Amino acid sequence: MSKHRYLPMTEQDEAEMLKTIGVGSVQELFADIPPSIRYSGVLPISGRLDESALLKHLRGLADRNADFERHACFLGAGLYDHHLPVVVNHVISRSEFYTAYTPYQPEISQGELQAIFEFQSYICELTGMKVANASMYDGATALAEAAALASGATKRKRVVVSRAVHPEAREILMTSARGLGLQVVEVGCRDGVTDLARLAEAVDDDTAAVLVQTPNFFGGLEDIRAIEPLVHARQSLLVMSVNPMSLGLLEAPGELGADIAVGDAQPLGIPASLGGPTCGFFAVSEPLMRRIPGRIVGQTTDRDGKRGFVLTLQAREQHIRREKATSNICSNQALMALSASVYLSVMGKAGLIEVARLNVRKSHYAAGRLASVPGVTLPFGAPFFNEFVVKLPAGTDVTALNAKLLQAGFIGGYDLGSAYPELEGHVLLAVTERRTKDEIDGFVRETEACL
Amino acid sequence: MKPEKALIFEMSRPGRVAYSLPECDVTEIETSSAIPEAMLRRKPAELPEVCEVDVIRHYTELSRRNFGIDNGFYPLGSCTMKYNPKINEDVARFAGFAKIHPYQPEESIQGALELLYTLQNDLAALTGMEQVTLQPAAGAHGEWTGLMLIRAYHESRGETRTKVIVPDTSHGTNPASATVAGFETVTVPSDAEGMVDLEALRAAVGSDTAALMLTNPNTLGLFEKRIVEIAEIVHDAGGLLYYDGANSNAIMGIARPGDMGFDVVHLNLHKTMSTPHGGGGPGAGPVGVKRELVPFLPRPTVIRREDGRYGWDWDRPRSIGRVKAYSGNFGILVRAYAYIRTYGPEGLRRVSELAVLNANYMRSRLSPYFDVPYPGVCKHEFVLSGKRLKEHGVRTLDAAKRLLDFGYHPPTIYFPLNVEECLMIEPTETESKETLDAFIETMIRIVREAETDPQLVLNAPHTTAVKRLDEATAARKPVLNCSCGV
Numbered sequence: 001m002s003k004h005r006y007l008p009m010t011e012q013d014e015a016e017m018l019k020t021i022g023v024g025s026v027q028e029l030f031a032d033i034p035p036s037i038r039y040s041g042v043l044p045i046s047g048r049l050d051e052s053a054l055l056k057h058l059r060g061l062a063d064r065n066a067d068f069e070r071h072a073c074f075l076g077a078g079l080y081d082h083h084l085p086v087v088v089n090h091v092i093s094r095s096e097f098y099t100a101y102t103p104y105q106p107e108i109s110q111g112e113l114q115a116i117f118e119f120q121s122y123i124c125e126l127t128g129m130k131v132a133n134a135s136m137y138d139g140a141t142a143l144a145e146a147a148a149l150a151s152g153a154t155k156r157k158r159v160v161v162s163r164a165v166h167p168e169a170r171e172i173l174m175t176s177a178r179g180l181g182l183q184v185v186e187v188g189c190r191d192g193v194t195d196l197a198r199l200a201e202a203v204d205d206d207t208a209a210v211l212v213q214t215p216n217f218f219g220g221l222e223d224i225r226a227i228e229p230l231v232h233a234r235q236s237l238l239v240m241s242v243n244p245m246s247l248g249l250l251e252a253p254g255e256l257g258a259d260i261a262v263g264d265a266q267p268l269g270i271p272a273s274l275g276g277p278t279c280g281f282f283a284v285s286e287p288l289m290r291r292i293p294g295r296i297v298g299q300t301t302d303r304d305g306k307r308g309f310v311l312t313l314q315a316r317e318q319h320i321r322r323e324k325a326t327s328n329i330c331s332n333q334a335l336m337a338l339s340a341s342v343y344l345s346v347m348g349k350a351g352l353i354e355v356a357r358l359n360v361r362k363s364h365y366a367a368g369r370l371a372s373v374p375g376v377t378l379p380f381g382a383p384f385f386n387e388f389v390v391k392l393p394a395g396t397d398v399t400a401l402n403a404k405l406l407q408a409g410f411i412g413g414y415d416l417g418s419a420y421p422e423l424e425g426h427v428l429l430a431v432t433e434r435r436t437k438d439e440i441d442g443f444v445r446e447t448e449a450c451l
Numbered sequence: 452m453k454p455e456k457a458l459i460f461e462m463s464r465p466g467r468v469a470y471s472l473p474e475c476d477v478t479e480i481e482t483s484s485a486i487p488e489a490m491l492r493r494k495p496a497e498l499p500e501v502c503e504v505d506v507i508r509h510y511t512e513l514s515r516r517n518f519g520i521d522n523g524f525y526p527l528g529s530c531t532m533k534y535n536p537k538i539n540e541d542v543a544r545f546a547g548f549a550k551i552h553p554y555q556p557e558e559s560i561q562g563a564l565e566l567l568y569t570l571q572n573d574l575a576a577l578t579g580m581e582q583v584t585l586q587p588a589a590g591a592h593g594e595w596t597g598l599m600l601i602r603a604y605h606e607s608r609g610e611t612r613t614k615v616i617v618p619d620t621s622h623g624t625n626p627a628s629a630t631v632a633g634f635e636t637v638t639v640p641s642d643a644e645g646m647v648d649l650e651a652l653r654a655a656v657g658s659d660t661a662a663l664m665l666t667n668p669n670t671l672g673l674f675e676k677r678i679v680e681i682a683e684i685v686h687d688a689g690g691l692l693y694y695d696g697a698n699s700n701a702i703m704g705i706a707r708p709g710d711m712g713f714d715v716v717h718l719n720l721h722k723t724m725s726t727p728h729g730g731g732g733p734g735a736g737p738v739g740v741k742r743e744l745v746p747f748l749p750r751p752t753v754i755r756r757e758d759g760r761y762g763w764d765w766d767r768p769r770s771i772g773r774v775k776a777y778s779g780n781f782g783i784l785v786r787a788y789a790y791i792r793t794y795g796p797e798g799l800r801r802v803s804e805l806a807v808l809n810a811n812y813m814r815s816r817l818s819p820y821f822d823v824p825y826p827g828v829c830k831h832e833f834v835l836s837g838k839r840l841k842e843h844g845v846r847t848l849d850a851a852k853r854l855l856d857f858g859y860h861p862p863t864i865y866f867p868l869n870v871e872e873c874l875m876i877e878p879t880e881t882e883s884k885e886t887l888d889a890f891i892e893t894m895i896r897i898v899r900e901a902e903t904d905p906q907l908v909l910n911a912p913h914t915t916a917v918k919r920l921d922e923a924t925a926a927r928k929p930v931l932n933c934s935c936g937v
Binding site for chain 2: 004006007008009010013014016017018020021022023026028029030031032033034036037038039042043044045046047048049051054055057058059060061062063064065066067068069070073075077078079081083085087089090091093094095096097098099100101102103104105106107108109110111112114115116117118120121122123124125126131132134135137138139140141148166168169171172174175176178179180181221223224225247248249250251252255264271272273274275276277278279289295296297298299300301302303304306307308309310312313314315317318319320321322323324325327328329330331332333334335336338341342344345346347348349350351352353354355357358360361362364365368383384385399402403406411414433436437440
């Protein structure tokens with residue numbers, strides 16, 4: 001192979017190094033690999049491209065995707081097209097952050113450690129919980145970890161989950177429940193929110209936790225004040241999955257009696273990026289502190305008494321506890337947690353409220369406009385934040401509708417019939433602060449024309 | 452020495468803003484007319500009120516108190532801290548990759564799906580596997596996914612196998628993942644050469660063996676030369692072989708896990724494929740499997756249809772289900788794909804050759820000054836024991852802290868657990884001979900300091916933003932957030 005810009009080795013270096021080692025060739029360093037399992041051919045993988053050709057190739061692939069810059073996005077379902085403040089990308093592009101690993105050496109990692117400490121503080125402040133960790137892979141895996149924590153804490157093997165929780169989060173919960181030997185019981189919905197009567201029946205003395213999401217997958221706000229007593233009456237734990245942006249306006253899980261609050265920080269300055277990387281967050285009440293999965297940063301002092309930060313409570317973790325660890329999570333989504341922290345620093349106390357209010361206003365305007373289209377109705381009466389369900393006229397082909405909307409420059413909503421057979425012809429729409437009145441009106445006009 | 456850095460919360464001044472939001476161009480309804488008062492927040496979240504310049508200066512100062520690969524040599528064993536190419540960062544930020552949604556119509560994300568499909572196939576070819584899932588978000592996540600696949604495989608054959616075997620040198624995630632996947636862990640010792648003890652392995656396997664998890668080269672940096680025999684022992688007992696890909700940087704294009712007899716493999720793209728470590732993540736931990744395990748892969752996979760178009764394949768009735776929302780850490784996968792294409796097959800082979808050359812060179816030069824528990828060639832990393840320093844009251848931890856004063860990130864220390872006062876060094880292929888030489892000279896200097904002026908080492912670091920921190924108090928009296936407003 002000819003020279004490569006990432007490889008500093010010269011022929012002279014190589015010769016000197018081989019001499020120091022005392023071998024005649026690099027191949028001799030692989031003599032311990034039995035010949036029968038050595039690979040002798042050229043790997044059948046994609047070929048090498050020079051920098052210019054690679055940029056062109058990837059630009060070509062990127063350009064074949066319909067992105068939110070060229071299309072007005074009305075799709076949400078857990079991933080949203082919010083404004084990304086310019087400074088977020090500038091901060092996470094500082095390579096002191098993104099080329100570091102987990103801060104194992106605190107003396108030279110105070111920046112990352114303080115950033116995580118501030119992230120934990122932000123999550124506690126938003127959720128009203130006492131303790132938050134350094135992040136999880138995403139909101140969906142965080143929910144599954146919450147079920148595992150609840151099972152360990154209560155010594156119970158049954159978890160109850162609302163069908164209004166994101167279908168993908170429930171799928172992951174099912175996968176992980178098989179590994180942990182947990183029984184998962186689903187509770188149905190009524191009017192777009194968890195059916196409280198059925199929930200009351202489902203919770204019993206073997207129930208480790210009740211898992212609800214609010215705003216739920218349909219956008220509807222769950223009545224947590226009614227759910228909480230049903231859960232705690234059986235000494236079960238209340239796990240709430242929440243949209244962190246909505247917490248600019250909505251009551252904090254900690255104030256509503258949640259034992260564990262999880263969610264995905266994607267709305268906080270993280271691009272949708274085909275679904276990842278985003279950033280799960282995980283917060284608990286104080287009694288559960290030593291059971292929380294993942295990394296946690298704590299404040300301490302150095303030998304001179306100066307404030308500093310370290311990874312702490314590591315006795316929970318896999319590298320110490322091995323098979324007795326509370327979770328197997330090792331690396332997390334630190335850089336995305338940093339994005340969320342920068343976003344919250346930018347928005348501040350007033351900005352988070354204002355952006356949340358814009359989401360409420362725009363989505364309610366859009367819902368009102370859509371409901372005026374003949375044949376289109378809003379099937380659910382529950383209050384919502386920035387996402388809601390519309391029912392299209394009987395026989396509407398949602399796939400065909402979305403294809404036509406795409407032609408007109410709109411990314412249409414989520415076809416609920418795919419995950420909820422009983423909701424065929426229902427579409428889930430998200431309207432963020434990024435959508436202008438013109439875009440909303442245009443979307444409504446185009447939808448009407450396509451029906 | 453730097454002064455204490457204020458928390459962003461401590462910089463807040465009421466009335467300052469750093470945001471810019473559009474004016475409301477629709478009906479300005481009151482929130483309480485849309486959402487019942489009982490659901491609304493009674494007390495606003497006490498977020499800091501700062502200006503944009505405050506935000507930038509704050510995080511810039513934090514970045515200056517952090518050390519990444521771009522700051523200097525980072526020979527953290529088992530983590531493959533190679534150079535993180537800048538083109539990876541640029542392309543992942545293209546709007547056509549960063550601003551797309553997995554639920555968009557398939558025809559509107561053909562470029563993304565093609566990239567995923569190609570990457571799946573490249574990684575399968577690289578590892579010698581039949582098919583790859585790109586869903587897992589990290590190495591440990593991949594381990595758990597792989598073990599769930601192994602579980603599903605055994606169950607499909609009507610077998611209940613409850614035990615996962617790991618060597619005593621394995622990564623802590625291996626036994627932890629086994630537990631989360633519902634298995635018991637059996638630990639087998641290493642022999643005098645640092646390899647899996649075959650007699651112990653023979654004694655450990657049985658009709659309850661689900662799998663052996665192995666890193667090869669192992670965490671001592673040694674290639675398990677009897678891997679074919681190991682595979683036979685496990686397969687003869689009806690178990691499967693799991694390959695922990697943390698150390699794949701040693702063998703690309705040289706030996707493939709599939710050819711060694713492994714049935715399931717994960718790769719850490721943030722290690723081997725240079726996607727950055729991000730201060731602890733996000734990474735990606737794709738999992739590849741042999742033909743018999745393909746039906747169990749997580750849903751959906753990416754396929755190329757007969758008409759040449761790409762799509763999601765949901766029709767996988769025997770799938771273990773989902774392991775992560777949406778389609779994995781796509782932004783990381785874009786970076787890994789860009790990396791593979793900067794090298795191509797011959798280039799990746801050269802990467803591994805040079806990673807191994809660099810490690811052997813460092814090992815040869817440092818051997819006179821440290822105990823070398825396992826002589827002979829190493830692969831991409833090697834271990835030393837710092838036990839000789841103890842004569843002077845200096846421990847490996849102290850030597851590591853002294854390295855900070857010279858602008859290095861120390862190696863991994865105290866792992867693997869079976870080497871006393873262990874230092875695990877992984878230089879990677881992107882470091883020059885001058886860098887390696889300078890680090891080696893510094894290590895030798897620290898050995899001399901330990902002999903002549905141990906206090907200098909014991910009190911290190913001297914030049915960092917903070918000195919050694921009180922970790923015991925941090926754990927005993929946890930202060931885990933700034934409690935602003937709580």
